[in-house]
Amino acid sequence: MKVKQVMRCNPVTVSPMSTLADAGKIFLNLDVNCAPVVGKNGETVGIITISKVLEHLLAGVSPQENVGTFMDEPPGVVTENTDFAQIAHTPSMERLLVLDQDNRLTGILSRVELIKKVYRSWEETRNELNVVLQSVSHAIVAFNAAGLIYLLNKGAEVLLGLSFDAVGRPVEQILPAGEWLDVLSGKSHIGFKMEINAKRIVANATPIISGRDVTGAVVVLQDLSEMENLILELSKVRELKDELDNIIESSYDGILVVNTAKEVLRVNKGALRFFNVSELPEHGRLSRLESDIALRLDEMVTEISRTGEALTNIYSNAGGQEIMITGNPRYDFERQLVQVIFNLRDLTELQRLKVQIAEAKEEKLRYSEELKELRSKLLTEKLVAKSPAMEPVLELMIRVAKVESTVLITGESGVGKEVAAKTIHSLSTRESSPFITVNCGAIPENLLESELFGYEKGAFTGANKEGKIGLMEAANGGTIFLDEIGELPLNLQVKLLRAIQDKVIQRVGGIKPIELDVRIIAATNRNLKEMVERQAFREDLFYRLNVVQIEIPPLRWRKEDIFPLAEHFLQKYNLKYSKIKSIRPAVYRIFENYAWPGNVRELENMIERAVILSEGELIDVSHLPDQLGQSGGAKERVEIKIREVVPWNEALEQMEKELLRKALEQGKSIRKTADVLGITHTTVLRKGRQYSLLNLTDG
CATH class of the missing domain: 3.30.450.20 (PAS domain)
Incomplete structure (x- = not known):
């Protein structure tokens, strides 16, 4: 440490002619304890101290006396660049004058001042050390x-x-x-x-x-x-780096990173195939790579460095391959370009993939249509409709399900109008939306409006305090099935007509219109056209509902459906009541000759009744209601047509042979055939051998 680092710089001086009062003011104002006395030629001729001034003033010396009379001899002299260690322990270091290389006074070294300065330095060092320790x-x-x-x-x-x-x-x-x-x-x-x-x-x-x-x-x-935690953070950083490496390497597009010196810093496998090499030299310059595409990349780096913007070019090689090259600049925190990141994409391969995707979409569309047809078939099979009379009905249901038209389903009570409505809904685009059924004949007339359209709070006495949404609003987005539409009161027909026309309803007691997106399917067993003529049903509503009419034929017109329907209901109630019952053939013969005024609903109820009441595992004629045995069907179950007259015995043999053949086809076994014909097992065997009909085994 040099003297100039600890001395008091540029000390205030006095002349020999200065008064003791002048010196005292300097000591008081500048907080110093001594001042060099400098003569006219600039030389230091002595030094006056605060103790000397106080001593003489206390002795009664006038403050106006000159300093030169009372000053001490000049102290020792030292230069600015003297090492402080050389003088630190010398007795003469009470006060020293400090001179520069030109012997000019530049400072004064005082033991007291030095102590103060060292203390201040120590305080600063201690505070700094404390801040360091605390931080x-x-x-x-x-x-x-x-x-x-x-x-x-x-x-x-x-x-x-x-x-x-x-x-x-x-x-x-x-x-x-x-x-x-x-x-x-x-x-x-x-x-x-x-x-x-x-x-x-x-x-x-x-x-x-x-x-x-x-x-x-x-x-x-x-x-x-x-x-x-630091180790964990480091591990996460490594994982992120590995993940980034894997992402870059797994990219089908080529990725290549170049610095501003046009040196390759990183390249993935996807980019190497464009250079037809297995690897690129580390930090190799683009210009030194023997590749036309490398030269193109070199030119793009120059252009990106000039403009500072991303650049895209299409490059075609000699083999006709088209490559789209996109270069993106990367900047550091000072917005200086440091890297260019290239993405290389094979457009030829992309076009091939587009063709494959288009073909796949067409294939998927074809499969989708096939699945829709199959689904439609499966759904219609759930209707258990095998008769020719139902084929046009099913076809119309499938066609109308694809559109949003209002549908009117007609037919006798119990023919399955609700099942048909549900099938149309399931085949439509609204299949995942609500399907709400409203029986217009089962709800009291005074409640029907509020149930159908809803009501606001306080609309009438006894109403829910919070109000209630109606069934049409609940079906929003889906389908509402209005069963027994012919029972709808005339005053409500007007509101329903508005809902169909404008797709808007209004709650009872409300003033705010509510927009609806709902498909309406109506059903009735009444003749609405006659009701219109009798002014029992609004004509405008009839034509709004009758956009597409589907008439379900009664069960007596489709006898081919009786057997599969009966089997369907038998399985249903066997499962429901944990039974394993079957139906005797004689019961089916009665079913086929019965008029079924209650249609499918009557058949289902009859099967459920027989499953519950029958004993054993067979449902016999005795388990059927009396009206089936009294229907006269047994007398009409055989119809004989005579085309020409033949001998009596020959006619009997032909009738016997034909009857046995049909019974064997229906019974499927000798024992069941015997039950159907009401004859013994041995008789079936004998007659079957006689007419060469026994190609079946005994069941």
Whole structure:
């Protein structure tokens, strides 16, 4: 350290003719204790001190006396660049004048001033050291040779969970004792572990040595969990890097990174195929690669460096391959271009993939149509309709399901109008939306309007306090099935007509119109046209409903459906009641000759009744209601047509043979055939051999 670093610079001087009062003012105003006395030629001729001035003033000397009379001899002289260590311990260092290389006075070195300056420097250093210690995240604890703590930082307070001032306390009160305490004997302990407040701590203990004496020690502690977190963060960064590497390598497009010197920094496998090589030289320049595409990339880097914007080019090689190259600039924090990232895409391959995708879409569309047809077939099969009379009905249902037209389903009670409506809904685009059924004849007339259209709160006495949405609003987005539409009162027909025409309803007691997106399917067993003529049904509503009419034929017109329907209901109620019953053939003969005024509903109820009431595993004629046996069907079940007259015995044989053949076809076994014909098992065997009809085995 040089003298000029600790001296008081540019000291205030006085002349020999200055008064003691002048000197006193300088000492008072500038807080100095001495001033060099400089003559006319600029030489230092002496020095006046504050003690000298006070001494003479107290002795009664006039303040107006000249300084030159009372000044001391000039002190010693030292140059600015003298090492302070050379004069620090000399007795003459009470005061020294400091001269520069031209022997001009530039400062004064005073022991008192030096002490002040050293103290201020020490204070600044201590404060700086304290700030450093407090800002260190590690915990630091220092204690003296007696083991008493004299310093600990904020990190130590947090780590150790201290809620009190630990300065002055024994170190064993805050740190667990151990071999590390022999640090006061001068032995260091590095990386030892301890547990504090359920935390795993790693610590270093180092002695503080002054001369040859150990004056204390310092312990630095670190929470291992912090290190583990850092290791975890580092692991995550590595995982992200590996993930990024995998993403880049798995990209089908080529990815290539180039710096501003046009050196290749990174390239994935997708890009290598455009260069027809297995690898590129590390940090190889684009211009040195023997490839036309490399030259194109070199030109693009130059252009991107000039414009600072992304650039896309189409490159065609000699083989007709088209490659789309996109270069994107990457900048650092100072907006300086550092890299260009290229993406290379094979457009020829892309066009081929587009063709394949288009073909796949066409194939998918074809499969979708086939699936729709199959689904339609399966859904219509659930209707159990095998008769020719139902074929046009099913075809019309499938066709009308694809559009949004209003449908009117007619037919006798029990023919399955609701099943038909549900099938149309299931085949339509609204299949996943609500299907709401409203029986217009089952709801009291005074409640029908509020049930159908809903009502606002307080609309009438007894109404729900919060109001209620109607069934049409509940079906919004889906389908509403208005069964027995012929029973709808005339006053409600007007509101229904508006709902169909405008797709808008209004709740009872409400004023706000509610828009609807709902498909309407209506059904009736009444002749609406006659009702229109009798003014029992609105003509305009009839034509709104009768856009597409589907008439379900009665069961007596489609006898081919009776057997499969009966089997369907038998399986249904066997499963419901945990039975394994079957129906005798004689029962089916009665079914086929019965008029079925209640249609399919009557057949279903009859099967359920027979399953419940019959004993054993067979449903016989005795389990049927009386009206079936009295229907006269048994007399009409055989119809004989005579085309020409033949001998009596020959006619009997032909009739017997034909009857046995039909019975064998229907019974499927000899025993069942015997039951159908009401004859014995042996008779069937004998007659079957006689007419060569026994190609079936006995069941």
